[in-house]
Amino acid sequence: MVPRVFFRTLLGCRPSPAGEEHWLSDEPDIHLFIPGPAGSTPEVIAATGRPMVPHYGGRFVAAYNRCIDLFKAVFQTENDLFLIVGPGTASLDAALSSALPDGARVLVPSNGYFGQRMAEMANAHRAEVEVVEFPLGEAIDPEAVRHHLETAGAPYDAVAWVHHETSTGVLNPIEPVAAAAKDHGALTILDAVASLGGADLPVDAWGIDLCVGVANKCLAAPPGISAISVSSAAWSVIDANPSSRSWYLDLRTWRRYREDWAAWHPFPTTVASNTIEAISTSIEQILEEGLDARIRRTAEAAAAVRSGLRRLGFEMFAPDDIASPVTTAAYAHPELPVVEMQRFLMERLIFISGGLDDLAGRIFRIGHMGRSIERTEVELLLGTIEEALRDAGVAVPERVDLESIWA
Numbered sequence: 203m204v205p206r207v208f209f210r211t212l213l214g215c216r217p218s219p220a221g222e223e224h225w226l227s228d229e230p231d232i233h234l235f236i237p238g239p240a241g242s243t244p245e246v247i248a249a250t251g252r253p254m255v256p257h258y259g260g261r262f263v264a265a266y267n268r269c270i271d272l273f274k275a276v277f278q279t280e281n282d283l284f285l286i287v288g289p290g291t292a293s294l295d296a297a298l299s300s301a302l303p304d305g306a307r308v309l310v311p312s313n314g315y316f317g318q319r320m321a322e323m324a325n326a327h328r329a330e331v332e333v334v335e336f337p338l339g340e341a342i343d344p345e346a347v348r349h350h351l352e353t354a355g356a357p358y359d360a361v362a363w364v365h366h367e368t369s370t371g372v373l374n375p376i377e378p379v380a381a382a383a384k385d386h387g388a389l390t391i392l393d394a395v396a397s398l399g400g401a402d403l404p405v406d407a408w409g410i411d412l413c414v415g416v417a418n419k420c421l422a423a424p425p426g427i428s429a430i431s432v433s434s435a436a437w438s439v440i441d442a443n444p445s446s447r448s449w450y451l452d453l454r455t456w457r458r459y460r461e462d463w464a465a466w467h468p469f470p471t472t473v474a475s476n477t478i479e480a481i482s483t484s485i486e487q488i489l490e491e492g493l494d495a496r497i498r499r500t501a502e503a504a505a506a507v508r509s510g511l512r513r514l515g516f517e518m519f520a521p522d523d524i525a526s527p528v529t530t531a532a533y534a535h536p537e538l539p540v541v542e543m544q545r546f547l548m549e550r551l552i553f554i555s556g557g558l559d560d561l562a563g564r565i566f567r568i569g570h571m572g573r574s575i576e577r578t579e580v581e582l583l584l585g586t587i588e589e590a591l592r593d594a595g596v597a598v599p600e601r602v603d604l605e606s607i608w609a
C-alpha cells in the first residue's frame with residue numbers, strides 16, 4: 203500500500219529546475235536518500251525534542267566542550283576546533299574571511315559545482331582567484347595542481363578545494379594536493395562538508411590547515427552547526443591578517459571568547475543548544491560503532507547501490523575508482539526522465555536528488571549518509587526504483603536479486 207503522503211506545493215514557490223516538489227511532511231517514516239540532511243537514529247531525534255536550555259553556564263559549557271572533542275575525534279585532529287552556528291557554508295566563510303588578506307592569491311582546483319562555489323566565495327572575500335578546472339565526473343589531478351603551483355608567476359597564499367564533490371559523486375585526493383600546497387608555502391583550506399564521517403579524513407596526517415565539516419550530512423544529526431579546525435600554521439596567517447571582513451565569522455573573535463569567557467560562555471553569540479546535544483548523541487553512536495567501521499559500511503552501501511543500479515540498466519556517472527562512498531551519481535535512464543522517477547519515489551516518501559545546473563535532467567544523485575546506509579533502506583530504494591521502471595513500461599533486464607548486490 204502507498205503510504206499517506208503529506209507533501210504539497212508551497213504557494214508561490216516555483217519548482218526547481220530538476221522539477222523537485224517543494225514539500226512539507228509530518229510523516230515520521232520519511233526516507234532521505236539525498237546528499238544531506240540525512241535520516242537520524244531515534245536517539246538523535248529524541249535529543250532534539252528536549253526542552254530548551256540556556257546556552258551558558260557550567261553544565262552547558264561542559265556539554266559544548268564535549269561536542270568539540272567528539273568532532274575532533276572524527277576530524278582525527280588535535281588542532282583547535284570551533285563549532286559555528288550555521289550551515290557548512292558559514293565555516294567556509296569563516297576560513298576564507300579569517301585567513302585571506304584582501305587581494306590574497308588563491309588557487310582553487312575544481313571539478314564541479316562546489317569547487318566553483320569555493321572560487322565564488324573566495325572572490326567575495328576579495329581574493330585574486332585562479333581556478334584549475336577538471337572535467338565533471340573526473341577527480342582533481344594532484345600533479346596538475348603541483349605543476350600549476352610550480353609554473354605560476356607568483357606564489358599562492360592558499361589552495362582551497364573540495365574533498366567530496368557532491369554535485370558529481372567524486373571523491374577528490376587530499377594528501378598529495380596538500381603536500382603540493384605546502385611545498386609552495388600555501389595554506390590548505392578544505393571543504394569536507396559532505397565527507398566528514400563518511401570517508402577517511404585524517405586532518406593532521408594529511409596537512410589540512412583549515413578544514414570544514416557539518417553535522418547534518420554523514421554525521422546524521424540535525425542541521426544548524428558547522429565545524430572548523432584550525433592548525434597552528436593557519437593561526438600564524440590569521441594573526442598576521444590585517445583585513446577583517448566579518449566579526450562573527452572572524453576566527454579571532456571565536457578564539458577571544460573561548461579564552462575570555464571560557465568558564466561560562468566560550469563563544470560570541472547564542473549557540474544552538476539543543477542541536478549540540480543531538481549532534482553529540484549522533485557522534486557518540488558513530489564512535490561506538492567505530493569510525494572505521496562506519497566508513498566501511500558507508501562504502502559498502504554505495505557499492506551495493508551502484509551494483510543494483512547497474513543491474514537495473516543504469517550507467518554510472520563517475521568511474522568506480524574515483525566514485526565517492528558518500529554520494530552516487532548515475533545517468534538518467536533513457537526511458538524514464540529523472541523527474542518522473544523522483545515523483546514515483548516521492549509518492550512513497552523516498553527522496554533522491556537530481557543534477558545541478560548543466561547536469562539537471564541528465565543525472566540523479568543518491569546520498570549514502572545516516573539512515574540511508576542501512577541495508578533495509580538500500581534494498582527499499584532499489585526495489586522501488588525497479589518498480590518505477592516497470593511502472594513506466596521499461597523492460598528491466600533482470601529482477602534484482604537484493605542478496606547479490608552486497609559483495
Ligand SMILES: *Cc1c(COP(=O)(O)O)cnc(C)c1O
Nearest residue numbers: 289290291316366368393395396
Ligand atoms: C552540502 C555541501 C555544502 C553546503 O553545505 P551547507 O551546510 O548547506 O552550507 C558545501 N560543500 C559541499 C561539498 C556540500 O556537499
